[in-house]
Amino acid sequence: MKFVSFTIARPVLTLVCLIAAAAFISSCSNNDPVKEDTPELITKATLTFTPAGGGTPTVVTATDPDGEGYKSITVDGPIELATGKTYTLGIQLINELAASSDPEFDITSEVRQEGDEHMFFFGWTNNVFSDPSGNGNVDNRNDAVNYSGGADSKDANDLPLGLTTTWTASSAAASGTFRVLLKHQPNLKSDVSDSNTGESDLDITFTIDVK
Amino acid sequence: MxxxxxxxxxxxxxxxxxxxxxxxxxxxxxxxxxxxxxxxxxxxxxxxxxxxxxxxxxxxxxxxxxxxxxxxxxxxxxxxxxxxxxxxxxxxxxxxAEQDEVLQEVVVEDKFKTDNETQSVSVLSGKTLEEAKGRSFGEVLREIPGVGSIQTGPSIFKPVIHGVHSQRILILNNGIRHEGQQWGAEHAPEIDPFIASNIVVIKDAGAIKYGTDALGGVILVNPPALPVDATLGGELNLRANSNGRSGIVSGMLQGGSKKIQGLGWRVQGTGKKGGDYRAPDYNLTNTGFNELNFSTAAGYRKKNGSIEAFYSHFKSNLGILRGSVTSSVEDLENALQLEPPQGTKDFSYTIDNPRQEVSHDLLKLNGEWAAGKNVYRFQYGFQTNKRKEFDVRRGNLYDIPSIDLKLFTHTLDIEWAHNGTVADRSVGLNGMLQDNNNIFGTQRIPFIPNFTSASGGVFFIEKIRMGAWIVDAGWRYDFKHYNVSGYDYKNAPYRSQLDFHSMTGTLGASRGLGKYASLSTSLGSAWRPPHVAELYSFGRHQSAGAVEYGLLLDGSEGVLDINKSDYRNENALKWVGSLEYNRDKFSVEVSGYYNYIFNYIYLKPSGITQTFTGPTPYFNYRQTDASFLGLDVSAFYWLVSPLKVTAKASLLRATDETHHDYLVFVPSNRYELGLRYEQKQHRAWKNFYADLRLKYVARQNRTPAYLSMEQLTALQDAGEPIPSFDFMEAPPDYFLLNYSMGISHNIGASRIDISAGVDNVLNTRYREFTNRMKYYADDLGRNFTLGVKYIF
Missing domain, CATH: 2.60.40.10 (Immunoglobulins)
Structure with a gap:
């Protein structure tokens, strides 16, 4: 009983629609939906490690051009840092499905404006950095991460935000992974809220090489 | 002539x-x-x-x-x-005349006949319906054996008949096919139970007269007939619940005209407001609701004919548990561990995101004209359904709905019925036009596309009396045309034209067996055209961190042509057999069924995609063959005159026949044992009853296995297909104890009914398998209820 083309249906539809439309104008209107902007979609995340005192920044990106399509995100890298050097990490999030002139394009500024309900958490392989030490605050909020280095480090309530952070690579060569987790914590963010609080807006993992 | x-x-x-x-x-x-x-x-x-x-x-x-x-x-x-x-x-x-001295409750399931006398039918009316009316429509229906629900928290109930739901159940609200966004598991029917004087559930496949889609059954919501005399009458209902601190006010006024014989009218309205419900150990934050409904009807009845107009409005605002918000599997796995759920606060009436704002309007005109043994009927209905869903989103988006839909439906039904001496015949036409619109401004790719559809059908039913047997047979043909237009995952537009058509048939027979028993059996086929949501839905939908793709969407290639896909119409073949025995003190009804659904459409887990929010499983609508085998039993026995024992059981086994696997969201077996005491009269008081019921709900062992994210990722990495799975183990079995009592008092010509009760008397902690809230929180704790009804 597979469907077959039923050609009578269309003229019938048109006719009945006309009759019905006379009674109810709102019905049978133009059927095409208007294209929506999709500001929640992040298609590209860029991590820029700028060395203190100048030098070429280390830049890595994660991209997901098909949004919620089947295709997984692609992550480049590794993040290559020089031993013992201090870096300022800036994170930029954009939605390339919107035109670059649209406010929806720049997700970073949105996160900045709502700093009091967002927080970046970081997780990494032990000993990749000398400062902060440890493995990050994904597993335990009180573990060290340097929310410093710029105005975007903290939110309006002086709680960590993390659009800008400071890192010192370990003095010996090391390698491992580096995870960035952005949590949306509306009415939930506090000085004890952790990486299990709220919803994930971003969760990406890069490989990292210190040499 | x-x-x-x-x-x-x-x-x-x-x-x-x-x-x-x-x-x-x-x-x-x-x-x-x-x-x-x-x-x-x-x-x-x-x-x-x-x-x-x-x-x-x-x-x-x-x-x-x-x-x-x-x-x-x-x-x-x-x-x-x-x-x-x-x-x-x-x-x-x-x-x-109402029975004053004997204090009989109207039994829950009075077996009675519809146009197809051999159908398996249950009706909820009289006191049982009255006692349940303070609940939501879907919850009221659970009083009937074989009818369950898929729940999303304490206030969203979607009816399930014999294991199937959503598009496979037809609801006729006051005779009109109820059309909303019923594809969503968290979309409850927009119907006020206070409108009904009885609710009928037909459990056969293809209750032919009513249209396609009735693979599981048909629910008829019938308001009382309009008055024909000039007496002014009415009723006022007040109800209160301790859990959720909710209150309900419902009133009705009706009358006729002295000048114009046969003219009758009625106005009716209901208001409900509730705050956060409470599980035994904590508040269920953001589970409040409010609802405002009204209806009005007027009609004129003469000896040979009648004409009626009816309008109803339904509006609700429902909160969804704050702790159920997740955007990735990791969020979900966190939520599974958390108790109380994330975001739990003190009691409040505030309804925050996530929430739903739904309204439904129905305008109906109908008429009937009788000429000898022939009756001609027509009815026209116009429905507007508006649905807004608000999610927890960033910034300004918080106040913008992520789903904003407006659905218009016109229906027209024409029927000719002939009541002969040996045979009754009914022939008719149904037509429906629909227009579904996404309202611009959600700032999200629409979850379902826009569409217009035209559908129609013809039916023929014949009922023949042959000695002790009554045999009925029915046949029906339907078509449906869709004109679809939406956006795919790249936010690129697409358009499609789709056509479906098919036929169905039923055959049934019934007869009395001796003085006390009767038997009925029926075999019916039914089909349904797919809903646009099953073909084209895309994205996340207030659901557990998963992305859904319709049958004709592919996450890598965009929109598929239906003619090149392997889509086939869903077809059901269902057998129902019932045996009834009523004798003095004892009554029992046993009803068995087997429903085999070919090309059953369901959400199949297909894989995991790495997104910016972390690993996310994705589900595709796929087709399989499914079977549902079950048994419903209900019985009562008068122990001694004022004391009655009641028993109910609903058993069901559902199987994915193609994959030799289980299906999701199938209600587990459940049993109920009740003890009811009834006191006829005490001075001016009468109709006292006290009712204690113990309900046992078994664990659902026939469910897809629990797989953790690590297990899923391991399967994906090894290139193995992802089997059906659930995000947690099925919750354990549970017992619930409920108590209710009531009494009536006459004041002149009017009457007052008072009722009180306790749900979950023992404040038992439990989680119901078919409640989507089970992942995040316990079900409801103890609830005291109080109701007063004044009839004049």
Whole structure:
């Protein structure tokens, strides 16, 4: 009983629609939906490690051009840092499905404006950095991460935000992974809220090489 | 023309008299002018009888001229005896008096007959319906064995009949096919139970007259008939619940006209407000709701015909548990561990995101004209359904709905019914036009596309009496045309034209077995055209961190052409057999069924995609063959005069036949045992009852296995197919104890009913398998209820 083309249906539809439309104008209107902007979609995340005192920044990106399509995100890298050097990490999030002139394009500024309900958490392989030490605050909020280095480090309530952070690579060569987790914590963010609080807006993992 | 009819009819009627072909037919009413479906009419002289149909109508045929004694019985009403001297066929209107001295509850499931007498039918009416009316529509239906629900928290109930739901159940609200966004698991029917005087559930496949989609069954919500006399009457209902601190006010006023005989009107309205519900150990934050409904009706009835207009408005605002918000599997796995759920706060009436704002309007016009044995009916309905869903989103998006839909539906039904002496016939046409619109501004790719659709069908039903047997057969043809336009995952536009058509048929038979028992059996086929949501839905939908793709969407290639896909129409073949035995102190009804659904559409987990929010499983709508085998039992036994034992059981086994696997969201087996005490009268007080019920719900062992994210990722990495899975183990079995009592008092011509009760008396902690909130929180704790009803 597979469907077959039923050609009578269309003229019938048109006719009945006309009759019905006379009674109810709102019905049978133009059927095409208007294209929506999709500001929640992040298609590209860029991590820029700028060395203190100048030098070429280390830049890595994660991209997901098909949004919620089947295709997984692609992550480049590794993040290559020089031993013992201090870096300022800036994170930029954009939605390339919107035109670059649209406010929806720049997700970073949105996160900045709502700093009091967002927080970046970081997780990494032990000993990749000398400062902060440890493995990050994904597993335990009180573990060290340097929310410093710029105005975007903290939110309006002086709680960590993390659009800008400071890192010192370990003095010996090391390698491992580096995870960035952005949590949306509306009415939930506090000085004890952790990486299990709220919803994930971003969760990406890069490989990292210190040499 | 009339002359020819006369010439034609005259010899027939002469023939009839000599051949015992006379008929007594009629309608049964209560004093409040409600029709009484399911009342029994028995001809003492012949020791045979019948049962009144949905509209309280009955007909006894093949009678010889003579004097007959009809005894009419309806639970809760005084037995009535009518003596009829029959020389020609007669029509009676019988008004039944309520039973004051005997304090009988109207039984939950009065078996009664609809147009297809051999159908398996349950009805909820009288006291049982009254007691349940303070709940939501879907929850009320759970009083019927074989009917369950898929729940999203404490206030969203979606009916499940014999294991199937959503698009596979047809709801007729006041005769009109109810059309909303019923594809969503968290979309409850937009119907106010206070509108109904009875709710009928037909569990056969292809309750042919009502249209396609009835693979699981049909639910009829019937308001009382309009009054025909000038007396002003009405009722006022007040209810309160301790859990959720909710209150309900519902009122109704009706009357007629002294000047114009046959004119009747009614206005009715309900307001509900509730705050956060409470599990035994914590608040369920953001589970409040409010609802405002009203309806108005007017009609004019003459001897041979009637015409009626009806309008109803339904509006609700529902909160969804704050702790259920997740955007990735990791979030979900966190939520599974958390108790109390994330974001739990003190009690509040505030409704915050996530929430739903839904409204539904229905305008109906219908008429009926009777000419001899023929009845002609028409009805037209116009529905507007608006749905907004608000999610927890960033910034300004918080105040913008992520789903904003407006659905318009026109329906037109025309029927010709002929009531013959041996056979009854019904022929009809149904037509429907729909227009679904996404309202711009959600700032999200629409979850379902825009569409217009035109559908129509014809049906033919014949019922034949052959000795002790009543046999009925029905046939129906339908088509549906869709014009679809939406956006795919790249936010690129697409358009499609789709056509579907198919036929269905039913065959049933029933007969009495001796004095106390009756048997009915039926076999029916049913089909349904797919819903646009099953073909084209895309994205996340207030659901557990998963992305859904419709049947015709592919996450890598965009939109598929249906002719190149392997889509096939969903078809069901369902058998239902019922045996009923009623004798003095004991009554039992057993009903078994087997429903095999070919090309059953379901959400299949297909894989995991790495997104910016972390690993996210994705589900595709896919098709398989599914079977549902079950048994419903309900019985009562009078231990001693005022004390009655009641028992109910619903058993179900559902299987994915193609993959030899289980299906998701199938209700587990459940049993109920009750003890009811009834006191006839104490001075001015009467109708006292006290009812204690123990419910046991078994664990659902037949469910897809629990797989953790690590296990899923491992499977994906190894290139293995992802099997059906669930995000957690099925919750354990549980017992619930409920208590209720009530009493009535007459004040002159008016009456006051007072009721009180406790749900979950022992404050048991439990989680229900078919409640989507089970992942995040316990189900409801103890609830005290109080109700007052004033009827005048």
């Amino acid at each position: 009339k002359f020819f009819i006369f010439l034609f009819v005259l010899p027939l009627s002469l023939l009839a008299q000599t051949n015992c072909q006379l008929t007594i037919s009629g309608t049964l009413f209560s004093k409040e002018n409600e029709t009484l479906p399911g009342a029994t009419v028995f001809v003492e002289e012949l020791q045979r009888g019948t049962v009144a149909d949905v509209d309280g109508k009955f007909s006894i045929t093949a009678l010889c001229p003579g004097k007959y004694t009809l005894s009419i019985k309806y639970l809760g009403y005084k037995d009535q005896v009518e003596t009829v001297q029959l020389t020609k066929s007669k029509t009676l209107n019988v008004v039944m």
